[in-house]
Amino acid sequence: MSDAIKHECGLAYIRLKKPLSFYLEKYGTVSYGLNKLYLLMEKQHNRGQDGAGVATVKLNVENGYEFLHRLRSNARQPISDIFSQIGAQIDDLEKYLPAIQTQPEIMKGHVPMLGELLLGHLRYGTQGRNDVEFCHPFIKRSLNKATNMAMAGNFNLVNTKELFEFIGMEPGTFQKQSDLAAMMEVVHxxxxxxxxxxxxxxxxxxxxxQATSLFDGGYTISGLIGNGKSFVMRDEHGIRPAYYYADDEVVVAASERASIRTTFNVGENEVKExxxxxxxxxDxxxxxxxxxxxxxKERRACSFERIYFSRGGDEKIYRERIALGYHLSKRILDLIDADLKNTIFSYIPNTAEVAFYGLVKGMEDYLNTIKVQRIMSWNGDFDQAKLEEMVNRKIRQEKIAIKDVKMRTFITADAGRNEMVQHVYDxxxxxxxxxxxxxxxxxDSIVRGTTLKESIVRMLSRLEPKKIIVVSSAPQIRFPDCYGIDMSRMGDFIAFRAALALHKDRGTEKVIDDxxxxxxxxxxxxxxxxxNAVKGIYADFTPEEISGKIAELITPEDVTVPVEVIYQTIEDLHDSCPTNTGDWYFxxxxxxxxxxxxxxxxFINYMEGVNSRGY
Incomplete structure (x- = not known):
């Protein structure tokens, strides 16, 4: 997304089913589980830029020795930071015990994170600060091994206050800012x-x-228990994703199918949802x-997983994103009067590339149909040059915009910052x-419209095209999310602001007050x-009317090139992504x-000028 919204978190779980000596003998390393956990987390690092954490439970530890360990980081590259620390611990041990990596049990006793149960988490904060204390996993310690627990998840809950009340706990400042704190207290x-x-x-x-029947939200959670038991659980609507794989050596779970497939080199059908x-x-x-x-209950798996969040390496997600772009081709053809000769297609940002391929495929199918019709209409009256000219017609594709990754909007004053934002793309x-x-x-989607207005539209206008058409592979985002994505303030949504502007234009502000x-x-x-009373804000307008107003809002005042906006329809979204019907954002x-x-x-917060999330 050009206006990147915060991702939901990512989960990685591994249970080694064999003694560490087995992995040393077969794979040549005692650190097999840690290596796989690192890969499993790296293959999902798109899900967490605020921090990461890992927890380990060691089996068959003698009384008096620690069996539950945790390491967290909010460094710029948190996954690398965590595993670099683990690697440094091993390197230090080898200086004094050169043969330690050939002695699994001794190494297990000296390397805190080396254990049989492994839990990794990637955090993208939707509540609370980005301090390391907010990074999962959280842990609860106890003198009783069976009631020690580490827990992490990908979720948001909307009833944390009620959960604390249920267990009779007065949450502190930290607990009030963490959904996981509430979930963990209830489970514990x-x-x-x-x-x-x-x-x-x-x-x-x-x-x-008993515990999850009290939760109101979307979640995939995982827990490690001190006695060696563990779990991964998904909410009853399947809002947040979860996949698993098991053989005679490991049990694995993660937020994305492709990460498991790549890490363990297994086929699609071997990884189960x-x-x-x-x-x-x-056990x-x-x-x-x-x-x-x-x-x-009714399956409402998050559609944004397919549009944007999950990596496109999953073959099903790849095909669905192709379909999202393909479905848009007919409406764009109508808007440009099928003038493909004078139309250039491109994409911004890179995450929209697969949908772009689908859009171009739709254009190519149309162009090929036209080619056949034209050639047939000639009734054999053509020469080689005429035929070559027709056959060689192509959809015009260009890499119009390039994100300058070296740019940093370090200036905080609004005027200076806006000037810098204009040049993030070249x-x-x-x-x-x-x-x-x-x-x-x-x-992929148009959320706030800020980057479009301040950077992309202004930048594209410098090329002086006849017209700019901005296309969103997602429908209009009209409503907040509360199940794992940081979209909770009404004023952030360009579609909402467009609806308010339309009411103002038409003198129907009474609807807003009502x-x-x-x-x-x-x-x-x-x-x-x-x-949902807020549906009334949009009831009087067609999607096309709102899109038209959005086009006005994202066009800078000094840009004279006409700008139009096309959004995906709800119907085509569901047709493209049939298993992920969670569409409450739209x-x-x-x-x-x-x-x-x-x-x-x-909505109340917006009307009262309160700049905080709605839960």
Whole structure:
């Protein structure tokens, strides 16, 4: 996205099923698990730039020795920082014990992070500061090994206050800023209770059924228990992604299928999706089972996973992004009057490249159809030159914009910062016929429109095209998210600002006041969860009307080149991504009641000038 929204987090879980000596003998290293965890995290580093963390549980540790370890970092390259620290520990040991890497048990006793249960996390903060204390995993320590726990996840909850109230805990400043703190306290509450009632013969499924039935949000969570048991669980709507793989050596889980496939070199069908409401539970002996913890509800897997967040190396995601671009081709052809001769296609940013390929494929299919029709209409009356001219017609593609990764917007004053933002992207001069070519540029999605206005549209206008058409492979983002993505303030959305502007243009501002009063009424009656009142802001306008106003809003006042905006339709989104139907960002149809509460609160915050998230 040219206006990058914050990603949700990433999860990496590994359970080694064999003794460390097995991996030394077969793979030549005691650090097999750590090496795989590093790869599994690196292959998902698109999910976390704020920090990372790993936790380890060692099996069969003698009483009195530590068995649960954790290492976290908020360095600029947090994954590398963590594993560099681990590598330095091993290097230091080798100076005094040169043969230590051939002695697994001795090495296990001296390297804190070397264990059989491994949990890695990549953090992109949606709440709280980016201090290292907010990096997952979190841990709970206890004198009882069975009630020690490390936990991490990819999620947001909207009812953390109620969770703290349920367990009778008054959260401190830190806990109030962390959804994981609330989740962990609740899970640990039931873990301790289970241990007391069963004499440490804990049943993970029973604990999860009690704890997660209280959660309102989207999540994939993982926990390591001090006695060697562990779990990975996904919410009942399947909002956040989760995949797993198991053989006789390892049990693995991650937020992305492709990361598991690459790290362990396995086929697509060998990596399974953890289905909504299910948990992957591994016992102290390494045996695993998939258990239904919560009854699955309507599948509402996040569509942004397919549009943008997940890496496109997954073959299904790749095909879906191709389809997203392809579906847009017909509407663009109509907008340019099928004048492909004088139209150039490009993309910004690089994450839109696959959708761009799909868009070009749609144009090529149209052009090939025209070629055949024209040639057939000649009835054999053509020479070689005429035929070659027709056959060699191509879709014009150019790398119009290049992101200058060396640029840093270090100036904080608004005027200076805007000047710097204009130059984050650079353009390729000499590609556009001035005043003649239409320039079509595809983006994954248009969220705030800030970068488009301050940088991209202004930059593209310097090429002096006849027209600029900005295309979004996602529909209009109209509503906040509360399930793992940092999109929670109404005023951030260009579609929302466009709707307000349309009401102002048409003298219908009363609609805005009516929606505000309805939200206040719902709040007063304790019914904020009952409906999404903010849908009323958009009810009077077609998507095309809002797109037209967005085009106006993203066009700088001193730019005279006409700008138009095309968004993906909801119908084509669902056709392109049939298994990820979570579309509340675009439709306002939230999968849990908490979503309605968040959007109504976000609107109240906007109207009252409160610049904070709605939950």
């Amino acid at each position: 509450h039931f873990l301790v209770k289970e241990a007391e009632q069963t004499g440490n013969n804990i049943n993970i499924a029973h604990i999860l059924k 953890l289905m909504p409401g299910n948990a992957l539970i591994v 102290e002996n390494g045996a695993y089972e998939v258990v239904e913890i919560l009854e699955p 353009i390729t001069y000499g590609t556009v016929k001035k005043g003649q070519d239409t320039l079509v540029v595809i983006d 929606v505000f009063n309805r939200c206040l009424e719902l709040q007063q009656n304790g019914q904020m969860h009952a409906e 439709t306002g149809n939230y999968p849990t009641p908490g979503g309605n509460r968040v959007v109504n609160k976000a």
